[in-house]
């Protein structure tokens with residue numbers, strides 16, 4: 656089964672589910688990301 660990345664819209668065989676928090680730190684939603692977008696997401700949280 657393929658997943659559709661919710662960031663770039665590409666289909667990926669492997670996907671990562673990430674928790675998105677809103678500006679107040681409250682859990683907002685779950686996103687499905689392809690490996691490339693997941694890497695970017697990891698970098699974005701590391702750099703705050």
Ligand SMILES: [Zn+2]
Pocket residue numbers: 660661662663664665688689690691692693
């Ligand atoms: Zn993507």
